[in-house]
Amino acid sequence: MLFPEYVYLCLFFKTVNLKIAVNTRLLLKNKLEGIGWFTYESFKRIVQNHPEHEFHFIFDRPWDETFIFGNNIIPHKISPPARHPFLIWSWYEISLPRLLKKIKPDLLVSPDAFNTLHSKVKKLTVIHDLNFEHHPEQMTLLNRKLYQYYTPKIVKNADRIATVSTFSKQDIVKHYGIDQDKVDVVYNGSNSKFKPITTQEQAETKAHYTNGAPYFIFIGALNPRKNLARLFNAFDLFKKATGSHIKYVIVGERMYWSRDIKEAYETMEFRNDVIFTGRLEPDQLGKVLGSAIAITYVSIFEGFGIPIIEAFNAEVPVITANTSSMPEVAGDAALIINPFDIDKMAEAMKIISTDEVLRQSLIAKGKVQKQKFSWNKTADHLWHSIDKTLNSKPQTK
Numbered sequence: 001m002l003f004p005e006y007v008y009l010c011l012f013f014k015t016v017n018l019k020i021a022v023n024t025r026l027l028l029k030n031k032l033e034g035i036g037w038f039t040y041e042s043f044k045r046i047v048q049n050h051p052e053h054e055f056h057f058i059f060d061r062p063w064d065e066t067f068i069f070g071n072n073i074i075p076h077k078i079s080p081p082a083r084h085p086f087l088i089w090s091w092y093e094i095s096l097p098r099l100l101k102k103i104k105p106d107l108l109v110s111p112d113a114f115n116t117l118h119s120k121v122k123k124l125t126v127i128h129d130l131n132f133e134h135h136p137e138q139m140t141l142l143n144r145k146l147y148q149y150y151t152p153k154i155v156k157n158a159d160r161i162a163t164v165s166t167f168s169k170q171d172i173v174k175h176y177g178i179d180q181d182k183v184d185v186v187y188n189g190s191n192s193k194f195k196p197i198t199t200q201e202q203a204e205t206k207a208h209y210t211n212g213a214p215y216f217i218f219i220g221a222l223n224p225r226k227n228l229a230r231l232f233n234a235f236d237l238f239k240k241a242t243g244s245h246i247k248y249v250i251v252g253e254r255m256y257w258s259r260d261i262k263e264a265y266e267t268m269e270f271r272n273d274v275i276f277t278g279r280l281e282p283d284q285l286g287k288v289l290g291s292a293i294a295i296t297y298v299s300i301f302e303g304f305g306i307p308i309i310e311a312f313n314a315e316v317p318v319i320t321a322n323t324s325s326m327p328e329v330a331g332d333a334a335l336i337i338n339p340f341d342i343d344k345m346a347e348a349m350k351i352i353s354t355d356e357v358l359r360q361s362l363i364a365k366g367k368v369q370k371q372k373f374s375w376n377k378t379a380d381h382l383w384h385s386i387d388k389t390l391n392s393k394p395q396t397k
Helices: 004-015 034-049 085-103 141-157 166-176 199-210 228-242 259-266 282-290 306-314 326-330 342-354 356-372 375-390
Strands: 019-023 054-059 073-077 107-110 123-126 160-163 183-185 215-219 247-251 274-278 294-297 318-321 335-337
Touching: 019 085, 034 054, 034 375, 054 085, 085 141, 107 375, 123 141, 123 375, 141 166, 160 166, 160 375, 166 183, 183 375, 199 215, 199 247, 199 274, 199 282, 215 228, 215 282, 228 259, 228 342, 247 282, 282 306, 294 306, 294 342, 306 318, 306 326, 306 356, 318 326, 318 342, 326 335, 335 342, 342 356
Parallel strands: 019 054, 019 107, 054 073, 107 123, 123 160, 160 183, 215 247, 215 294, 247 274, 294 318, 318 335
Antiparallel strands: none
């Protein structure tokens, strides 16, 4: 028999509301990228799974109602729109601390690697990768200086850190000399729009984009770390060696179309076989990916590599790189190559386009490997990290 006092105590703790503030400045309608999707998919689930708590979503511009996932969300907009480095500093170090003083949250979660240094609120910061430490030349000078100056301070100031792969966890621990127990691994997931599609859908998609021709696909922001210049060179080599009529579909926005990428593309012998789609919404992207021969995802550096999982879910073979987190994510379910070796890239394209046994083997292994990753698991693991942060001893800041 339970004592009445015990029952009342349980009811009290069950109904106690926590205030959890969330940096949601990268929730942008029709413009979600990697970190935006992480924020969207994980907090959509966390908010709905924890109606007993109050969530304060903090935007840097007017929000879209599709990002208000439940009645337990209170949205806020603070200025300035934080995109330029100086405005980012102002948003995090002036506007955000002022708002936190008013809200008085129990915790601030920042999924975009930045956080305020001027608040005593408990902080969980999600750092997706340290590309700026390994390849600073791939960033503009101001952005590079911003990350290199603030990230060590943010890591030290945070009560906990979450990151998206074991590789990134080890990287953060090594670079900033922190206890590995302070860092939680929270893998990414994949959108449900990525799934096998019918033969008819494949034919219709190819007719629309490539005049019916088969194609390789690249998905990602068009910037130097995605290794596009070498991919263009490798595709040219593949075409010269095989005489194949296969085309190359490039999906993504030109975030930083560098001179190397521009020159590699403009000097291609087969550049007329390269099709740029721009950014695609998930519905259409699922069809374009699901109709490809294979995805070529051989970045120089990644903290995770969501398109690998998207390809597994679409049952499309994967060619990926042997660097950073990509072998961890791909497991044995991909052709894994040196991203600096153009000949190896071209050879991988040739093998995966001609060896049907290998293709089917990789697809089968992808079905197994993908079970490790889902947005439900992401949300559960992130909530576990939130819980550990809430129950941690306050730091002296």
